[in-house]
Amino acid sequence: ASEGKDGASAAENTPPQLPQGKQGERSSVFYSAGQFFFEYLVVVSLKKMPDGHYEPKITYQFPKRENLLKGQKEEEERLLQAIPLFCFPDGNNWAPITEFTSETFSFVLTNVDGSRKIGYCRRLLPSGRGVRLPEVFCIISCLGCFGLFSKILDEVEKRRQISMAVIYPFMQGLRESPFPAPGKTVTIKSFIPESGTELIELTRPVDAHLEHVEFQALLQRLSPHLILHIFASAMLERRLIFLAEELSVLSQCIHAVAALLYPFTWAHTYIPVLPECLLDTVCCPTPFMVGIQMRHLQRVLEQPMEEALIVDLCEGKIIRAVGDEEEILPGKLQNEMLISLNRHNNNNNVHTSEQVNALVSEAFVQFFVRLVGHYGSHIKWGRSGSGSFQERAFCKAIASKSCRRLLKKFVKTNMFSLFIEEAEKSRIPQEGNG
Template structure:
């Protein structure tokens, strides 16, 4: 039986829905075989736009077909995020390494004794990806009955209690991050290339920006420093996307010109990174949403930062002339 306090800590993908796990548990009590059709219908359902709802039909013996409504939250960036635990458990360099693996949509497992540590860290890591959204399995506390999820070949962010560690570390090709205070090594399993994923200059800029925080920063102060460290990374690497969404007329859906987009990047290391990032599901979904949205609707903090950055670049160019 999954304890209720665990269920409330669970997310699936970015539909923050304990409800999904209630549904899984309901089916598990009847038969394990019933979980799979439910998860399959969930997987096949179209991913809702922010704020929208998707309805899933599901059959339960003796009860007939149920319709389950799942809603994706609106852009609630940083609303429920507390970065303090992440930066208490890991050094800035280690956070950067985890961020790099997450950006490449790899399989990442976090290990800790405390449920709250797992939950806070995993939500914080997902928030670092803003304006992109983790599109794959996301379980902040994996109950023992679901521990086999670590065998899945697809990307995931998982939180696993330390007592279940042995069931995780026999896997290769993943990043296992120990958050415990008494750890000898932070990375119990790693691919080894994580340090070379992000362009070196941009890595340095993130680390430099993180050093601006106070020793005992409040949640809000730390959130601001962290967002000012990580958001510019995406502004500088892919912030020019809007110029490469071509539209036949105003109000028409656009088409993203990916080749021209990454060829426009001057820095070779950035271009190399972006070429890989273009293949992620998070970028793909982001661009699909941008293609569907009229350009006039593209607002929000990411858009604002892009405009600021582009204006700054124009001013710098003008000075050079």
């Protein structure tokens, strides 16, 4: 895992949860209802240093936590030290400005114990006259639901234009509300001076595994053909670098690529928005998926890195490839997925974002069902209830040579191993899907 400052890691590396019951239901705490919406709201502002450059610092924190145990205090300090770096990942090249289009992006921090937190960020220019510096409102939560938190940040931004004091009662009300179950809505009452009391409805998507995802962001920037090349590279756990200027584009597209792997989980270094001071991450010999601002392209290309797939999200093209991306996926399955992606691409304006998410996800889930859906019938169950996966028989059971060739590589990946480990512990043999 790639470590952020002071032990807060920016890699997303929790093991996958096996789908249980309906597709999309996962037992991970990451998706559970009833807990707090968020842990902290922090404001990160740019402070001028003696040498003239600006450095991001936390200038507001809610709630202030008292009476923490020593271990909790240390964890909080690590978290609060890492946050500013990821709120202003583009370094210290700032100067006061008069205009700035607010942007929304997110980052993932993984703690030493493997638990993960998401930072949902809105970078904006405070209201006022004359030149001023942008600031970032960052909500730290264990819950993955980008659309929901974007709506919360809309409300925070609206209140910021009135006064910081108006943000506090809204966030307090949110903190006292339980996180809704999938498909359910929670209503927050909030008073705004001169507007009166507002009712804000926050609805959680029905399908939990698509909560943090916006596949349209990928379809708008990359051809279906390139998306499949990227998917194939991610499936074989290669090194992937995505370039764009906007932080929101980087975080949306990288979350979408990781979601294409469902029900498997990317288990390596995962930094949707890589801070400038961590650019040497691209020299790692291990797999990674990172997003880097386009202004750093030359520096990235000059790094002594191993083979990697480098994707330009601005131009919708591959800058550097390993060279075999076209041959990784079996031809027949690749064509089926291309037809499916092209259909959704052409209907982009007809379908809602949720419909596009469901349709695209289904195409990739079906690919995995065709390739590995028979895994359950190749787990030998002992009397104690523990299972033992029969890898050779599993690979041999596939008739197609091209599918078998891919399968032999895929079974060696970390994501497949973690998936099978969970299956071997589940004690309930899954039905083979042929």
